[in-house]
Amino acid sequence: MERLSLNEVSSIIKELKETNQYEKYQDMILDDFENHQVVYTLDSDEIIALAYKNKTIPFKMLEFYNWHEMNVLIAEELD
Template sequence: MERLSLNEVSSIIKELKETNQYEKYQDMILDDFENHQVVYTLDSDEIIALAYKNKLFLLKC
């Protein structure tokens, strides 16, 4: 998976916030850290945008 430009990230995050999906993705990233001690090296907004763009679903355990 390649990194997204800042414009792509901003556009996707804006779309997710407008459709009230952003919080769902954000909660799942927090769950990864709290329950599984997963630490990402990318900004959370970029992870969310990459997942959404590539039609990946973040799973909450």
């Protein structure tokens, strides 16, 4: 999956907000963090835009997981 330009991200986010789908994707990202402790390497708008453009959901975008940060969170939880 290739990164999007700032203009592409902005236009996709604008479209999602106009169609009331933006909150659905935001909820997915919050759910990913709360239930699975998934941390992404990109900001939430860029993850949402990439997921929408590629017709997938954030949780399936493994290449954008911040594995180091997730391991730190898991280690903290185990202590």
